Amino acid sequence: xxxxxxxxxxxxxxxxxxxxxxxxxxxxxxxxxxxxxxxxxxxxxxxxxxxxxxxxxxxxxxxxxxxxxxxxxxxxxxxxxxxxxxxxxxxxxxxxxxxxxxxxxxxxxxxxxxxxxxxxxxxxxxxxxxxxxxxxxxxxxxxxxxxxxxxxxxxxxxxxxxxxxxxxxxxxxxxxxxxxxxxxxxxxxxxxxxxxxxxxxxxxxxxxxxxxxxxxxxxxxxxxxxxxxxxxxxxxxxxxxxxxxxxxxxxxxxxxxxxxxxxxxxxxxxxxxxxxxxxxxxxxxxxxxxxxxxxxxxxxxxxxxxxxxxxxxxxxxxxxxx
Amino acid sequence: xxxxxxxxxxxxxxxxxxxxxxxxxxxxxxxxxxxxxxxxxxxxxxxxxxxxxxxxxxxxxxxxxxxxxxxxxxxxxxxxxxxxxxxxxxxxxxxxxxxxxxxxxxxxxxxxxxxxxxxxxxxxxxxxxxxxxxxxxxxxxxxxxxxxxxxxxxxxxxxxxxxxxxxxxxxxxxxxxxxxxxxxxxxxxxxxxxxxxxxxxxxxxxxxxxxxxxxxxxxxxxxxxxxxxxxxxxxxxxxxxxxxxxxxxxxxxxxxxxxxxxxxxxxxxxxxxxxxxxxxxxxxxxxxxxxxxxx
Amino acid sequence: xxxxxxxxxxxxxxxxxxxxxxxxxxxxxxxxxxxxxxxxxxxxxxxxxxxxxxxxxxxxxxxxxxxxxxxxxxxxxxxxxxxxxxxxxxxxxxxxxxxxxxxxxxxxxxxxxxxxxxxxxxxxxxxxxxxxxxxxxxxxxxxxxxxxxxxxxxxxxxxxxxxxxxxxxxxxxxxxxxxxxxxxxxxxxxxxxxxxxxxxxxxxxxxxxxxxxxxxxxxxxxxxxxxxxxxxx
Numbered sequence: 001x002x003x004x005x006x007x008x009x010x011x012x013x014x015x016x017x018x019x020x021x022x023x024x025x026x027x028x029x030x031x032x033x034x035x036x037x038x039x040x041x042x043x044x045x046x047x048x049x050x051x052x053x054x055x056x057x058x059x060x061x062x063x064x065x066x067x068x069x070x071x072x073x074x075x076x077x078x079x080x081x082x083x084x085x086x087x088x089x090x091x092x093x094x095x096x097x098x099x100x101x102x103x104x105x106x107x108x109x110x111x112x113x114x115x116x117x118x119x120x121x122x123x124x125x126x127x128x129x130x131x132x133x134x135x136x137x138x139x140x141x142x143x144x145x146x147x148x149x150x151x152x153x154x155x156x157x158x159x160x161x162x163x164x165x166x167x168x169x170x171x172x173x174x175x176x177x178x179x180x181x182x183x184x185x186x187x188x189x190x191x192x193x194x195x196x197x198x199x200x201x202x203x204x205x206x207x208x209x210x211x212x213x214x215x216x217x218x219x220x221x222x223x224x225x226x227x228x229x230x231x232x233x234x235x236x237x238x239x240x241x242x243x244x245x246x247x248x249x250x251x252x253x254x255x256x257x258x259x260x261x262x263x264x265x266x267x268x269x270x271x272x273x274x275x276x277x278x279x280x281x282x283x284x285x286x287x288x289x290x291x292x293x294x295x296x297x298x299x300x301x302x303x304x305x306x307x308x309x310x311x312x313x314x315x316x317x318x319x320x321x322x
Numbered sequence: 323x324x325x326x327x328x329x330x331x332x333x334x335x336x337x338x339x340x341x342x343x344x345x346x347x348x349x350x351x352x353x354x355x356x357x358x359x360x361x362x363x364x365x366x367x368x369x370x371x372x373x374x375x376x377x378x379x380x381x382x383x384x385x386x387x388x389x390x391x392x393x394x395x396x397x398x399x400x401x402x403x404x405x406x407x408x409x410x411x412x413x414x415x416x417x418x419x420x421x422x423x424x425x426x427x428x429x430x431x432x433x434x435x436x437x438x439x440x441x442x443x444x445x446x447x448x449x450x451x452x453x454x455x456x457x458x459x460x461x462x463x464x465x466x467x468x469x470x471x472x473x474x475x476x477x478x479x480x481x482x483x484x485x486x487x488x489x490x491x492x493x494x495x496x497x498x499x500x501x502x503x504x505x506x507x508x509x510x511x512x513x514x515x516x517x518x519x520x521x522x523x524x525x526x527x528x529x530x531x532x533x534x535x536x537x538x539x540x541x542x543x544x545x546x547x548x549x550x551x552x553x554x555x556x557x558x559x560x561x562x563x564x565x566x567x568x569x570x571x572x573x574x575x576x577x578x579x580x581x582x583x584x585x586x587x588x589x590x591x592x593x594x595x596x597x598x599x600x601x602x603x604x605x606x607x608x609x610x611x612x613x614x615x616x617x
Numbered sequence: 618x619x620x621x622x623x624x625x626x627x628x629x630x631x632x633x634x635x636x637x638x639x640x641x642x643x644x645x646x647x648x649x650x651x652x653x654x655x656x657x658x659x660x661x662x663x664x665x666x667x668x669x670x671x672x673x674x675x676x677x678x679x680x681x682x683x684x685x686x687x688x689x690x691x692x693x694x695x696x697x698x699x700x701x702x703x704x705x706x707x708x709x710x711x712x713x714x715x716x717x718x719x720x721x722x723x724x725x726x727x728x729x730x731x732x733x734x735x736x737x738x739x740x741x742x743x744x745x746x747x748x749x750x751x752x753x754x755x756x757x758x759x760x761x762x763x764x765x766x767x768x769x770x771x772x773x774x775x776x777x778x779x780x781x782x783x784x785x786x787x788x789x790x791x792x793x794x795x796x797x798x799x800x801x802x803x804x805x806x807x808x809x810x811x812x813x814x815x816x817x818x819x820x821x822x823x824x825x826x827x828x829x830x831x832x833x834x835x836x837x838x839x840x841x842x843x844x845x846x847x848x849x850x
Contacts, residue, residue, distance in 0.1 A: 112417075199454070201452055203415075205456070205517070208412060209443070209444075209521070209524055210444035211440070211471050219470075
């Protein structure tokens, strides 16, 4: 009786005792997991603290003030918020369809070898440093746009405010195009993964009903992958909003609310990069507050993307509920 | 001498004395179809299918009878699924998929170079192993998905089609109050019947079913089998199944696919009336397979 | 081999049937002895077998039913179970007839007999028992080549039957024609023997179906046609 009790206790002890290796692993993993939170918190805290003078001086009006006057220490963020949003949207309008088109080609049409090559090139594009894009934009793209693209565009659409004015080179238009090329790999690569994840059963189901390839893609594959593709597009938008070096080189850094794409403008990132080195006091504090807002904007875009994706994917997705 | 010759010429299978002998002997794997000839919906003549260089099916000769259910059985990998995918030319969708030989639908060649597979698939519909309703569409839209491909139609007409095909698929009573809901909210068996309705809506001549009930519970399976019984009034049905009892229950004709040696292409080993296949098949391999002595 | 258990169960089923058949066969042997010797004691040995055969037959039928329910047999398995059920029935019925005949022997113990009729009866008896054994042998060995011999043997028994029957209804004028009771017993026995022979033939025919899936008649017809072709040459 007694011996059976002791063996039972021994068993219980065995069952309860944790493995030492596991304990260490869990603690380490927890530590690293927490470090990322600490990092984010540290950044927010530091920018918040450093931007205190600016916040005290301008308050909430900083958000909608268009003033940008370093000699008089008068600053507002609206032109930069506006510039960021406008250039990002322009970029995504160009890169979205092209990126999805590349993905569709890679997944649905391209033979396997070509698929690998094009896939590699797309990934290579993502690895090109930002400053290279900026230089290319200012040296190659801007003159080319000026000579070949803008004249016909203005001939047809010149009467709209969007395409009015004179095109000098550095402009929101050029910045948007450079940005679109930069975010293209993101959109294309994620869309490709999303489309690849669409089950073949969906494709075959549509084909078996007598669909052409295009009908199959537009009616079965795209709807199935729409939440993922939305995510890809918004992720691209987030990248465009935060992009700095290339935009700084090519957007012109003019702190104004532009109406034409051919105007010069500035984004939050570009104005910081452009002025950070020679700024002091309240100017520096203002730039840091703009940085804080950039942080908030990209954060919001990402959260928004997540929400949108989960909202769309709340409709039942693939899988059998047998 | 002469008498011996006559003896050899006599049909081996119908001779009680020679029959056991004949079963052991390897005979030409050409199925002898012995039933009374009826109208053929589809005829395959020396049909072979390839995946790249690999020959998956060789010299299939079969005549699929109109308004009958033809079941295809056989061990895994023997080419049954490949064969039905040839019938609506879905086989070519697979990378490297290629078909040789002749395939006739009511006498019309559907395998020629100038034949559009898209048009063939409208005449020869297909239901897959796993239910694959379109998740972003409602039940209603799922049913008419195929119809919308061929240009718009009047919505009253569409409603009629939806009700008719859902009734044919024995699903109407279960979904008539929730046609606007997503098809994914249905159970697996209901989803599969939705897919059947979707296939019927295009009004094909032939309905192919590739193991339509293998992922379903017995009750759902029974409902699909009941629906099939109704279907053959209007359609010709070809069903691939691993469930031999299912083939025995529902089909009029049964084809047995078999691979003699590893690496060989699959062949149609025996094709006959289902009652014959399941009571006294002609070939030993068929008998071994249907009695579960295979392998 | 897949379905090993099922195959074992089928094999055991066949064994049981053959075993029952052999017992019926030995009963028939006893019956022949009783008919030859008019020994009531020997005849009485057979009394009561009918009930036990029926019980065993019912048991085999039940096993068949269970196998069908659980294993869903098709093709040769289905034919086997179908055949076993039929053969079991033939065996049990032959056993019943055997007991009837032995009862007749016991009750007609020292009655006056017609020697001609008795001779015919005994010959028919041996023929019928022979036929029964042949049928059983064919079933046990699945030897359908020999099945066609059955028909010829059956024709012989049928001939003896009509001979014995005509003797039974047309008694000779002399006093050796036996008592009327005995004649009735003899006529009944002749009839029973004919039935036993038929059961033997049926067992053989069922075996043909078991092996080939063809009914005996069609198989035989094909065979005969072929034989005729033969003679034409």
